[in-house]
Amino acid sequence: MAACGLDFGTSNTTLGCWRGGPRLVRLEGEHVTIPSAIFFAPGREPEIGRAAMAAYVEGVPGRLMRSLKSVLGSTLIEETTPVGRQRLRFRDVIARYLAGVKARAEAETGSALDSVVHGRPVHFVDDDPEGDRKAEDALRQIAESIGFRHVSFQYEPIAAALDYEQGIAREELALIADIGGGTSDFSIVRLSPERHARAERAADILANDGVRIGGTDFDRVLSLGTVMPLLGLGSPMRRGDLAVPNAYFHDLATWSSINRLYNPKTLREIEETRRDAGRPELLGRLQAVVEGERGHSLATAVETAKIAASETGTARLELGFVEGGLAAEIDRDGLVRHTGDLARRIAERVGRCLRQAGVGAEAIDALFLTGGSTGLPHVRAALTACLPRARVVAGDTFGSVGTGLTLEAARRAA
Structure with missing residues (x-):
């Protein structure tokens, strides 16, 4: 059974497989990231990623769709949109995009992929457990429709924590902040080289929280x-x-x-x-x-x-x-x-995470940052102000989650 970790992001997507270690697959030329975009042109197969953006910018007649993940958890997922002379459901648009990503990964690795650990935000929808469940169910159904026989999920900040844990030398209590294109997600996790080898990590996860705010x-x-x-x-x-x-x-x-x-x-x-x-x-x-x-x-x-x-x-x-x-x-x-209030609302989740974990800010050894929106200085400043004693670690902006999902996929497939 060939397994992979799939980070389907609002702005970019990565897919990783185990090849002597967790490796992100080249999905577009030499790039391991591919923009979450699809372009439909009349009489042509859909273009995805950078090629989709280029076709749109060049003025090719057709329809561009970006930030596809953001419709999960909204009523849009079951709605249709005009594409040429037909109407497609948004879930079918997502399926076509992810099918393209999967096909590229299979061509690059030479293996058919039938098992996937999908990344997901802590909350697809804020304060709506039923909406959250429906969003995950929709993503599961989409994954199955494009040929994945075994589909499971992992929180994106937990995946980022697994990537970060590969490089630490001693036990740490880390707050993982994954500020992406569509959501901001946080986890407080106990990490160490010894814990990294364990199959069951539930007891090490002290808190998870998130908010539907992103880039x-x-x-x-x-x-x-x-x-x-x-x-x-x-x-x-x-x-x-x-x-x-x-x-x-x-x-x-x-x-x-x-x-x-x-x-x-x-x-x-x-x-x-x-x-x-x-x-x-x-x-x-x-x-x-x-x-x-x-x-x-x-x-x-x-x-x-x-x-x-x-x-x-x-x-x-x-x-x-x-x-x-x-x-x-x-x-x-x-x-x-214009956007300072968004940064403050994101940082408020740090306090909620600390309360959920039952620890004070002084107990956090490291603040691990990943996701493109951590590059905004006022977002980073708002987060670091919540944890003034923590060591700030910048992860792979677009690759940490995908790498961690790949680690998790290998573990679950073993």
Whole structure:
């Protein structure tokens, strides 16, 4: 039985197999990560990953879908979306993407994969155990539909802890923070070289908690604060004291909802709103984005500017594809101003985890950080402030969870 560990992330995906140790498989060229994106073009097989993004950017006619994981735990999972002349359920879209990942891994390793340990967030849905169960059930059914005969799950922060544990020399109490594209997950785990060899680790896991906030939420809030006003958000209607309806802007700022806008009914509504708007030129920009199906270009530009502003202190968000010369300036202070509340809400989960484990902050030896959003300085600062005595360890941003899942897959298959 060939087993693998699969980290299907909101932004990126990895898959690992045991080859003399846990090894992540090259899924796209030399890359072991592949963006969680799929592009449907008429008359062609779907493209996934970077190739999907490239086809969209190059203007190939078709439909791009990103942040696929975020529909798990929402009503969208059972809804359909137009793809060319047909409508596909979102669960079928996820299945096509993961089938492509699985096929690439099998081609790379030369082995058929029939057993998988899937990573999952601590909570797909906040404060909704039934929604959580349904989301895991949906992911299990999808995995089985693409050929996995044995499907099990492991919390993503626990998987990251297993990766971190490979390199430690003594016993530690670690808080694992996995801040990804869609969720922020935490575990407090007792680790040591001796414990690493044990098959049963339940007693070493002192706490698990999480919240459905991740990098795409930072993108959404930043977009609503800096870009969507340029397209009419918050602008007045000509009559009365009403503002332009904001639902279009929220969908356009949310990765998983962008495709909802691409239909004749919405275009007619936007045109009617533009005619009655106090600033019709702004609504004209919104109209241009939706008519040209450039919502993902907009979201990608925001994501890129977020990363640049966090790394260098300032970024210019070029929007020439909307209107010649249009741009927005974002600096680190603005990034913190718009998204600081999200960072605080993430850090609050550290306190909840400590209470669940029954330990104080001073008992934590190491804070292990993984996931792309730990690269945001104000997120990292909010987390480290909760554990001022802990040693901060930066893991493999995109690979720690996948490596840990691979370790777990090998153990369960033994």
